[in-house]
Amino acid sequence: MRVPDDWFVGFHEGLAARFWQAAGEAMLDADFAVVAALLPPSGSVLDVPCGDGRLSRRLAEAGYDVTGIDIAPGALALAPPGLRLQQGDLRALPDIGPVDAALSWGNSFGYLAPKDTARSLAGLRRVVKPGGTLILESGAVAESMLARGVSGRSEHGFGGITMRSARTYRPQESRLEVESEFEADGVVEHGRAAYYVHTTGEVVRMLHAAGFADVELRGDDGPYEVGAPRMIAVAR
Missing domain, CATH: 3.40.50.150 (Vaccinia Virus protein VP39)
Known part of the structure; x- marks a missing residue:
């Protein structure tokens, strides 16, 4: 979706x-x-x-x-x-x-x-x-983002919170969509983001x-x- x-x-x-x-x-x-x-x-x-x-x-x-x-x-x-x-x-x-x-x-x-x-x-x-x-x-911007690749998964941690993300690029819109999971102390929350x-x-x-x-x-x-x-x- x-x-x-x-x-x-x-x-x-x-x-x-x-x-x-x-x-x-x-x-x-x-x-x-x-x-x-x-x-x-x-x-x-x-x-x-x-x-x-x-x-x-x-x-x-x-x-x-x-x-x-x-x-x-x-x-x-x-x-x-x-x-x-x-x-x-x-x-x-x-x-x-x-x-x-x-x-x-x-x-x-x-x-x-x-x-x-x-x-x-x-x-x-x-x-x-x-x-x-x-x-x-x-x-x-395209010259930065596309040069390093846009699709795939990543994991980062800051402040005792882990963020796991899955990225999908929609070429028909030039739009990157990111599904993220944030986890800390057994609590998990989800978020969805997008970038033109x-x-x-x-x-x-x-x-x-x-x-x-x-x-x-x-x-x-x-x-x-x-x-x-x-x-x-x-x-x-």
Whole structure:
């Protein structure tokens, strides 16, 4: 059965939320180093989707004026106190901003159906000041994902929780579907996720269509190359 397009509503709860919180903390230092190098040295930042606020926290500690938005109450409930976070939807961003920069991190690009992706990018263009920056990260672009293979099974453990996943690619939709099982202390929970897989060229064209004039594609250590683990688009 096909994974619904709105699978992300209700996914990041329970063991799934705790697993990705622990996984995110393990990657936090490396992620923040990349983000900090691409942001302006100060100013206001919208972190969306912010998840449990891991990057929002680091940005606030570095002196940025940060607002975080996420659709998942289970993830927001894990955030540390003192952050300005709120529940919201990328498909219909609240009236916020303008901000100096927006950050879309955590491999969330590709969650949305193409029409909703276009709507979300237009919303991000609306809230970012003219001349401001959007930083968009994804490991689900075709040049990264297809180069390493998409089908098969995997197992990962973080925070005492084991995630076992089975991946299926639907070529007629360019869509990756993932069936996951989360297990901890004898408790087992299941989740289903999906990612629309866009080429890097499609990402650039979508950003241009949303109103961003200049788009640079990067990897962790320089210009993006085919097969890199993730793509980071810097749009202005």
